[in-house]
Amino acid sequence: MTNEDINQKISQLRKEIQLLNNSLKDLNNKKEDKYKEKVDLDERLNSLIKSAKDLKEQKEVLNKEVKELKQKREVENKVVRELLTKLNDIKQDKRTEFRKSNSLSISQIREKIKNIEFIIQTQAISFDREKKYMTSLRELKAKEKEVSEFEKGFSDLSGLKAQIKTKKDEADNIHKQIQETAARVSKIFDELTDKSKEISEIKEKRSTVLAFLRTVKLNINVLNKKLNTVLKSWSGITHKSISEIASRGQELLRQKTEEVKEKFKKKKKLTTEDILLLQREAIRNAPRH
Numbered sequence: 001m002t003n004e005d006i007n008q009k010i011s012q013l014r015k016e017i018q019l020l021n022n023s024l025k026d027l028n029n030k031k032e033d034k035y036k037e038k039v040d041l042d043e044r045l046n047s048l049i050k051s052a053k054d055l056k057e058q059k060e061v062l063n064k065e066v067k068e069l070k071q072k073r074e075v076e077n078k079v080v081r082e083l084l085t086k087l088n089d090i091k092q093d094k095r096t097e098f099r100k101s102n103s104l105s106i107s108q109i110r111e112k113i114k115n116i117e118f119i120i121q122t123q124a125i126s127f128d129r130e131k132k133y134m135t136s137l138r139e140l141k142a143k144e145k146e147v148s149e150f151e152k153g154f155s156d157l158s159g160l161k162a163q164i165k166t167k168k169d170e171a172d173n174i175h176k177q178i179q180e181t182a183a184r185v186s187k188i189f190d191e192l193t194d195k196s197k198e199i200s201e202i203k204e205k206r207s208t209v210l211a212f213l214r215t216v217k218l219n220i221n222v223l224n225k226k227l228n229t230v231l232k233s234w235s236g237i238t239h240k241s242i243s244e245i246a247s248r249g250q251e252l253l254r255q256k257t258e259e260v261k262e263k264f265k266k267k268k269k270l271t272t273e274d275i276l277l278l279q280r281e282a283i284r285n286a287p288r289h
Contacts, residue, residue, distance in 0.1 A: 030216060035213065051195060052199065055195070059192070063185060065181055066181050120133055
């Protein structure tokens with residue numbers, strides 16, 4: 001291979017080395033950018049996962065609270081049902097007891113009073129008959145008062161009714177708490193749904209970034225191997241070229257030295273350069289201790 005061929009090959013290898021270095025630099029820059037993007041996605045993902053975990057814990061606490069409130073409401077509703085049953089039983093017992101001694105209801109009594117008053121006012125009746133009607137009227141009005149007071153007595157039952165109202169209010173208040181807590185659970189569920197969607201999107205982006213990084217790393221490894229191969233070729237050619245140049249220089253120096261020796265034998269005039277060559281030759285050939 002001539003010097004021109006060697007120089008041309010070295011120039012070609014240098015260009016190839018430069019191109020490979022530029023490609024590696026570009027890939028490394030892209031790798032750094034994607035790695036920063038991955039770090040940012042990791043931070044966002046970790047933050048979202050932590051937030052979602054906190055929301056789930058809050059939701060579990062609230063669900064437990066709703067369950068406990070429902071149990072309390074059921075206890076109160078059960079008491080209300082029992083008290084209502086008791087109230088109805090008392091009313092029924094009183095009605096049964098009263099009807100044993102009173103065959104007419106208050107509406108029937110009032111209807112009879114109305115009829116008698118109508119007869120007295122509109123019909124011409126004898127004194128004796130009017131007297132009988134008036135006696136019946138007094139008896140019916142007395143009975144009306146008795147029945148009315150009885151109705152008022154068993155319908156009042158204020159203590160039991162107040163107790164029922166208190167328990168019902170407590171049950172209603174617990175129901176309101178359940179609705180409010182359930183609304184908070186629903187809101188947290190919506191937030192969790194949104195965060196779950198965002199987590200899925202970020203995971204998908206992160207997978208894309210990781211795939212890109214794997215591809216870039218493979219390409220970098222391929223280019224590095226190719227660069228090492230080219231560098232070895234460049235180093236080998238360069239070293240060989242230097243060795244050949246040195247070898248040729250030594251041969252020229254030996255030839256020149258032989259020519260000076262011939263000039264010295266023939267007693268020709270020596271130049272300063274000739275003398276220096278003979279001195280170098282003498283130093284090289286001098287014995288070493």
